[in-house]
Each structure stands twice: as C-alpha cells, then as structure tokens.
Amino acid sequence: MNILVCVKRVPLTGGRMTLTEDGRAIQTRHLGFTVSPHEECAAEEAIRLVEEHGGSTTVLTLGPAEAEEQLRDMLAIGADRAIHLVSDGEEWDPQATAAAIVEAVRALPEPFDLLLFGNESADGGNYQVPIRVAHSLGLPCVTGIKALSAQDGLLRCEQEVAGGRDVYELRLPAVVTVREGINLPRYPSVPGRMRAKRKPVAASTPQRPAARLRMERLVVPEGPGKQAEILGHGPEAAPRVVEILAEIGVI
Amino acid sequence: MNIVWVDGAGDELSQQAVAFARGLGGDVAAVRFAAGEAYSPAAWAQTLVELAAERGASAVLAPATDRGNELLAHVAAKLGQPVAANCTSLTPGSPARVVRLRWGGSLLEEAALDGSPLLATVAPHSVAAEPFGEPETLAVTPAASELDLAVRVSGRIEAAGAGVSLADAEVVVSGGRGVGSAEGFGVIEELAGLLGGAVGCSRAVTSAGWRPHSDQVGQTGTKVSPEIYIACGISGATQHMAGCKGAKRLLAINPDGEASIFASADYAVIGDLHEVVPAISAEIRKVRGT
Ligand SMILES: Cc1cc2nc3c(=O)[nH]c(=O)nc-3n(C[C@H](O)[C@H](O)[C@H](O)COP(=O)(O)OP(=O)(O)OC[C@H]3O[C@@H](n4cnc5c(N)ncnc54)[C@H](O)[C@@H]3O)c2cc1C
Ligand SMILES: Nc1ncnc2c1ncn2[C@@H]1O[C@H](COP(=O)(O)O)[C@@H](O)[C@H]1O
Numbered sequence: 001m002n003i004l005v006c007v008k009r010v011p012l013t014g015g016r017m018t019l020t021e022d023g024r025a026i027q028t029r030h031l032g033f034t035v036s037p038h039e040e041c042a043a044e045e046a047i048r049l050v051e052e053h054g055g056s057t058t059v060l061t062l063g064p065a066e067a068e069e070q071l072r073d074m075l076a077i078g079a080d081r082a083i084h085l086v087s088d089g090e091e092w093d094p095q096a097t098a099a100a101i102v103e104a105v106r107a108l109p110e111p112f113d114l115l116l117f118g119n120e121s122a123d124g125g126n127y128q129v130p131i132r133v134a135h136s137l138g139l140p141c142v143t144g145i146k147a148l149s150a151q152d153g154l155l156r157c158e159q160e161v162a163g164g165r166d167v168y169e170l171r172l173p174a175v176v177t178v179r180e181g182i183n184l185p186r187y188p189s190v191p192g193r194m195r196a197k198r199k200p201v202a203a204s205t206p207q208r209p210a211a212r213l214r215m216e217r218l219v220v221p222e223g224p225g226k227q228a229e230i231l232g233h234g235p236e237a238a239p240r241v242v243e244i245l246a247e248i249g250v251i
Numbered sequence: 252m253n254i255v256w257v258d259g260a261g262d263e264l265s266q267q268a269v270a271f272a273r274g275l276g277g278d279v280a281a282v283r284f285a286a287g288e289a290y291s292p293a294a295w296a297q298t299l300v301e302l303a304a305e306r307g308a309s310a311v312l313a314p315a316t317d318r319g320n321e322l323l324a325h326v327a328a329k330l331g332q333p334v335a336a337n338c339t340s341l342t343p344g345s346p347a348r349v350v351r352l353r354w355g356g357s358l359l360e361e362a363a364l365d366g367s368p369l370l371a372t373v374a375p376h377s378v379a380a381e382p383f384g385e386p387e388t389l390a391v392t393p394a395a396s397e398l399d400l401a402v403r404v405s406g407r408i409e410a411a412g413a414g415v416s417l418a419d420a421e422v423v424v425s426g427g428r429g430v431g432s433a434e435g436f437g438v439i440e441e442l443a444g445l446l447g448g449a450v451g452c453s454r455a456v457t458s459a460g461w462r463p464h465s466d467q468v469g470q471t472g473t474k475v476s477p478e479i480y481i482a483c484g485i486s487g488a489t490q491h492m493a494g495c496k497g498a499k500r501l502l503a504i505n506p507d508g509e510a511s512i513f514a515s516a517d518y519a520v521i522g523d524l525h526e527v528v529p530a531i532s533a534e535i536r537k538v539r540g541t
Pocket of ligand 1: 504
C-alpha cells in the first residue's frame, strides 16, 4: 500500500501567544516547531499500515525551508521519503494549499492508494484542505477517523459522534483525515534519526496563487482578565477549597 | 436569501447559526436532511449546491460542528469557492469580511472572503441563539454521483456509557505532567469520585501513556464546560486552555506561582498536588462525616 501523509509546520506556542509587529503572524523567535497531533497520528497510522501490508510512506509538506525539520521528524519515525513544497514563508490559503498538493501528487509516476491528513491544521483550523484534494483527484474522503483498518482494498473507518461511533466502509484509493487518539505515535529513536538524514527529500518551489480567503490581521483575544484568589499554600488550603466547592454547590 | 444547514430545530448551535444568518439580512431558509437519509457528506453537499443555485442563495452557512465544517468544505470544493470555517462574524460586501477562530479559539483572524455564494461556518456562541420554526426537509438529490455516495454511514457503534462523560461533567478534576505517573492519578480519581465528576488530563499525560486519549482536554482533545475545572500539575499551554475555557470556574494547583494557568484561574493553591489533592479529599470526607 502506497500512502501519502500531509503535515504542516506550526509553532509550539506555550502559555501565551505574542504576535509580530504587523500582526500577521505569531512571534516565533523563541519558539520550537511541530506538526499538529492529528498529523503525527496520521503519520503513525501510515507507518503501521505499511508495516502490516507492505508498500511505502511518503510525507509531504507545503512550508518554508525550515519545514524540512518536520519532514525529517516524520522520516525518523519511519516514513520512507519526503516531498517538500518550499513556500515563500507567506500564508497560503486552503484553496491554494490544496491545489499545490494536488499538483505534486499528479506529477508523481505512481498514484497513491491512500492519502492521510490531519482532521484540521493546528494553526489554520480550516477543515477543508483534504476534502478539496479528494475532490480534485476524484477520490472519496472520510474525516475525523479514530479507527482504521484495511483488508483487500476495502477500508473500514470509525468516526466519533455524540453517543458512539459511525462506521464507514469504502474502497481504496481514498482520502482519510484522522484525529489524535487513533493511535499513540512512537518517538523517534536515535538510529531512526540517523537513518532519516539519508532518506530522500524532493524539493520544489510552487508559485503562490492569489488568496481568496485573505488573512489581514491576527488578534489575540482578550483574556478573561482574571486575578486568581490564592486559597493558600500546600495542604493547609484544603478547608478553604472545600468551602468554595460547597458555595458552588458541587459538594 | 441565505441557506443554513442545521442538525435539528432544537439544538443551540443550530439556533445560533440561524440567528447569525438572519444578521446578514434577507430571508433565511433553514434546511435539514430527512431522518432516514444516512449521512453522506459529498451527496448532502451536492444537494445543497443544487438548492443554492435554485434559490439564488447569497450565502450558505452551517454551524461549525464536525458535520457542518465537513459539509461546507464539500460545497466549497464542488463550487470551486473559498469557505471560512469557524466564523464569529461575517459582513457581506466585495469582498466580504470575516472574523474567524484559529488555534482552537486561542487566536482570531480578520480576513477578506471572496466568492458567491458566501460560504462560512458559524463558531459556537458568536451570537445569541434564536428559536426558529421547523426546518425544510431535504432528500438527497438524484444527481448525487456514485463517487458522492461512496462515503456514507453504514453502521453505528453505541458508546459503552459507563460513568460521567467528560464533555458533560459538572466537575472535572484534571491532571498534567506534574502528576508524575499513571499511578499518581489515584489521588485525582479519588477526588473526582468524591465530587461525582470526571477525570481529565493534559496531552503530556496521554503522550506518556498514563491515561487514554479519551481523557484529554484541549484543542485536539475534548472541550469541557463544568461548573468547576480543577487543574492539577498543568502549566496552562494555550492548546490545553482551548479545551477548558468553557468552565465556569477554574482552580489551579501548582507549586510554580509563575505558571501561566494562574492567569486563567479563579482560585489558586500554590503547592504540590500530591499533598494538596489528598488533603482536599480528606476534608470532604470530614465535612460529610464519612
Ligand atoms: C497543535 C497542538 C495541539 C495540542 N493539543 C493539546 C490538547 O488538546 N491538550 C493538551 O493538554 N495539550 C495539547 N497540546 C500540548 C500543549 O502545548 C502542552 O505541551 C501540554 O498541554 C503540556 O501539558 P502539561 O501542562 O501537563 O505539562 P507541562 O507544561 O510540563 O506542565 C507541568 C506542570 O506541572 C507542574 N508541577 C510539577 N510538579 C508538580 C506537583 N508535584 N504538583 C503540582 N504541580 C506540579 C509544573 O510546575 C508545571 O506547571 C497541543 C500542542 C499542539 C502543538
Ligand atoms: N501547508 C500544508 N502542508 C501540508 N499539509 C497541509 C498543509 N496545510 C494543511 N495541510 C493538511 O490538511 C489538513 C487540514 O488542514 P486545514 O484544512 O488547514 O484545517 C492538515 O491537518 C494537514 O494534514
């Protein structure tokens, strides 16, 4: 089974978000980067499916030159090769992102059996890139999947809904978006990191089309403006805590 | 005329989406699919695309639920138009302007949105809910293709339904990396049990394998809205707070007085959770006389 996994580089923001002066990006000078947990799980799921059925995993990102770091992370946990669509560092809107991914997939000699995505990107939360990719490639798409199995070209997918899970069955090739919790991703090993350095990364530089959902400005919403009441230090605070719980009516 | 797909007539998110659509001006048609129609996102979207053309809709909206976001993305892909997910406001014009949630609500984006009809999903609590009449009932269009119908719910697994569900709990006692181990959650479980609440945790905990992902609160976990959220050994990363900011009150227990969780807390106990949490449980037993 040949699988494509799409991941997006995003900053690890910690306890507070600070914006750049022009308000168009998060100030990342002191931050590390990662991909969404959903996408990490998508990569883990691909690697497990390939371990079970054979084939290979290709990981793709559209992002700045530095996003090679995230591709190497995915290669370190077991992806076989990577495609880096090197962007200009500007934000690409979801339509443009999907179009670039579609073009990259079409340029490959072999089609993929399965294209895995996160359910939504961590920073954008657009809920649409995979659906657009599926539509352009003429493939079916299921989203938000928490359990996935493949047998004889048939996929069985479970999606969490209120009160239980809905089940979908469909044929490959297909596009599937996953949610964190579908698996517990492995950590890269030291030998995995060494091997990742030698795995191939194919880079190209697509042109960014005009955005049709144009980000103009980011705003950090006003916090709750709370001043926490200190109930005490250590176990001596317990009686005061219980008074509060009683006031609220939960005891 | 604006079309709003709704899950039902009664639920709050649908009522908010209809109120949001009314705010755009013009008539609003609330539509849903007949109870017998198995969910099929692309086929439902095809039906909405045809309805929008027939009525000359200037906007097609849905609540920003899993299904609302999915349907509108299919509508957008089919029409080759942009769609803005999780909007808190939409002002028609050329271009239209939206404000939308990003990073699970930790950040807002002001953006220009092209396209006709305007396509957007409505973030929860952007406007007050307004009741509306029985929505029009739709049947899947005969024009839905085989590909559209390839994805369709074909079965259902009912939840086991044991204990208090995290999403609905009145009290959530949540542990972070500061709990230190899977066994360390004993004190958290004890307090949650005494309060009839649910146990939550941070991603640091699920990544370490101490708790299942179903306990995780946050941007990629469950969103909770209890009367009180008791955060023990959690630093307060934005992605965690994205899941618990719906709590009416927040009590944080942490030895680090500088932890960012205190900036969102109503009540603070500065200390080691392994001393504080058992002391709270003991005090509850004392006042109850058990
Ligand atoms: C896209 C994305 C999505 C994410 N989604 C989520 C999500 O859904 N949920 C989530 O939780 N995280 C999420 N994260 C991870 C998040 O950024 C943080 O890494 C995580 O929340 C940290 O967990 P923590 O607070 O338990 O650990 P830490 O940040 O390590 O904090 C541990 C805290 O415990 C305190 N402590 C230590 N010892 C004790 C003690 N004995 N008693 C009391 N306190 C003690 C420390 O002072 C510290 O404040 C996401 C990250 C990304 C990038
Ligand atoms: N720049 C990108 N590069 C690669 N994959 C992406 C990119 N942006 C989005 N994706 C994929 O599409 C999914 C949904 O993104 P979105 O539609 O932005 O919420 C993500 O979880 C990724 O799998």
